Amino acid sequence: MPALRLAPPMTLAVEGDSFGGPVDFGWTDDQVALRQGAVGFASRRLADGVIERDRDSVFSRDLWDACADFGLQGILVPEEWQGGGHDTLSAVAVLEGIGYGARDNGLVFSVASHAASCAGPLVEFGSEDQKSRWLPGLANGTSIGATAITEPDSGSNALALATTAVENSGDWILDGSKTFVTNGPIADLFLIYARTGASGFGGITCFVVPRDADGLAVGPAMDKMGIRTSPISQVHLDGCQVPGSAILGGVGSGAMVFSQTMDLERLLVMAPAIGVMQRLLERCVGHARERTVGSVPIGKQQVIAHRIAEMELELEAARLLLYRAAWHRTHSGAATRESALAKLAVSEAYVASCRTAIQIFGGYGYMVDYELERELRDAVAATLYVGTSEIQKNLIAGLRGLG
Numbered sequence: 096m097p098a099l100r101l102a103p104p105m106t107l108a109v110e111g112d113s114f115g116g117p118v119d120f121g122w123t124d125d126q127v128a129l130r131q132g133a134v135g136f137a138s139r140r141l142a143d144g145v146i147e148r149d150r151d152s153v154f155s156r157d158l159w160d161a162c163a164d165f166g167l168q169g170i171l172v173p174e175e176w177q178g179g180g181h182d183t184l185s186a187v188a189v190l191e192g193i194g195y196g197a198r199d200n201g202l203v204f205s206v207a208s209h210a211a212s213c214a215g216p217l218v219e220f221g222s223e224d225q226k227s228r229w230l231p232g233l234a235n236g237t238s239i240g241a242t243a244i245t246e247p248d249s250g251s252n253a254l255a256l257a258t259t260a261v262e263n264s265g266d267w268i269l270d271g272s273k274t275f276v277t278n279g280p281i282a283d284l285f286l287i288y289a290r291t292g293a294s295g296f297g298g299i300t301c302f303v304v305p306r307d308a309d310g311l312a313v314g315p316a317m318d319k320m321g322i323r324t325s326p327i328s329q330v331h332l333d334g335c336q337v338p339g340s341a342i343l344g345g346v347g348s349g350a351m352v353f354s355q356t357m358d359l360e361r362l363l364v365m366a367p368a369i370g371v372m373q374r375l376l377e378r379c380v381g382h383a384r385e386r387t388v389g390s391v392p393i394g395k396q397q398v399i400a401h402r403i404a405e406m407e408l409e410l411e412a413a414r415l416l417l418y419r420a421a422w423h424r425t426h427s428g429a430a431t432r433e434s435a436l437a438k439l440a441v442s443e444a445y446v447a448s449c450r451t452a453i454q455i456f457g458g459y460g461y462m463v464d465y466e467l468e469r470e471l472r473d474a475v476a477a478t479l480y481v482g483t484s485e486i487q488k489n490l491i492a493g494l495r496g497l498g
């Protein structure tokens with residue numbers, strides 16, 4: 096057989112516009128201004144005192160309120176309910192700027208999680224009554240939102256949850272326990288996913304439950320490795336009775352609400368990481384130029400220069416995937432594949448970038464005052480929450496009929 100003939104003939108699997116998807120996006124002047132405004136706000140208001148708050152696991156209500164005044168909590172909430180009414184792409188631009196300027200990654204995670212996983216689904220699936228009752232407070236930050244799907248025996252397999260909701264004369268009685276609930280200790284409002292039918296996609300329903308509902312109890316704050324300024328806890332439901340009007344999106348639609356919310360949350364919680372990586376890159380470049388060993392700047396060592404080039408490559412690749420996923424979601428709604436790709440790329444690049452930064456700073460990078468060890472501790476969580484890296488790969492491969 097001639098060396099250049101391929102046997103058997105190659106089958107091309109690419110269909111339609113699957114060559115990586117659309118690239119037709121660009122920032123408007125308004126979006127650029129929003130991002131710049133976010134950098135200014137975050138570096139003025141959210142950059143001080145983080146070392147102490149991290150050490151003591153302190154959530155700052157003052158800074159939460161400052162974020163709300165700036166419009167972060169209500170970024171996706173339409174103006175009629177006191178929000179900013181921005182689309183996903185604009186929200187990503189703003190949160191990237193916040194990540195760059197703020198050093199309190201835990202606070203930013205709490206805000207992004209509230210905006211994406213509590214306010215977001217209420218905007219998309221809420222009834223008019225639910226929107227007018229809950230959205231203004233969530234948008235102006237007077238109410239703090241949380242989402243509870245994970246349970247002690249169901250994490251990655253979230254839809255295998257055991258919490259039940261049983262109808263009783265028009266009301267619903269919830270029983271079960273949730274764990275790893277971000278904002279749990281401080282939340283006023285919970286979106287709680289419970290089983291209302293047989294196992295499978297149609298057997299889950301999402302309920303909007305206020306903190307003061309009878310039978311709802313919040314566990315003590317859980318101590319954790321990173322994002323320590325974002326409180327997290329268990330939530331217990333013991334005969335917790337809510338009216339039928341607490342159902343979000345209809346009985347049996349919980350899995351659909353959850354999966355669409357995850358598409359959005361992956362983008363909003365990862366956007367600040369792009370800003371953090373940009374900041375780390377700039378710090379590393381500065382350090383590599385200034386730090387001399389044997390009167391030679393360490394940046395003159397090719398091994399250091401290449402590590403920084405790799406940081407930049409991973410940052411830009413992750414950033415483009417994130418922008419494209421946000422563009423996709425803004426213009427065509429669904430973005431499961433795009434948001435999974437972006438979440439996987441950003442979270443893994445985030446950890447790698449923090450790891451490299453510590454190495455480039457040497458022993459200084461290991462010291463708390465240099466604020467790099469905290470960045471690494473914070474970054475590791477990104478490979479776990481909103482679906483682990485393995486689960487993102489399962490999602491991506493699953494859409495190809497694999498796994």
Ligand SMILES: Cc1cc2nc3c(=O)[nH]c(=O)nc-3n(C[C@H](O)[C@H](O)[C@H](O)COP(=O)(O)OP(=O)(O)OC[C@H]3O[C@@H](n4cnc5c(N)ncnc54)[C@H](O)[C@@H]3O)c2cc1C
Nearest residue numbers: 242243244245250251275276277476479480481482483485
């Ligand atoms: C900081 C933080 C904040 C969080 N906030 C919230 C929140 O607000 N609300 C909420 O409901 N939950 C929240 N979570 C929970 C989070 O979604 C789960 O931790 C995550 O889904 C993983 O579940 P798990 O911890 O039970 O791990 P497991 O599901 O037990 O997984 C353990 C390991 O096995 C791997 N694994 C499991 N199944 C598979 C599979 N099928 N294929 C390949 N690998 C697999 C995982 O990737 C992981 O490496 C949070 C978690 C963290 C760390």
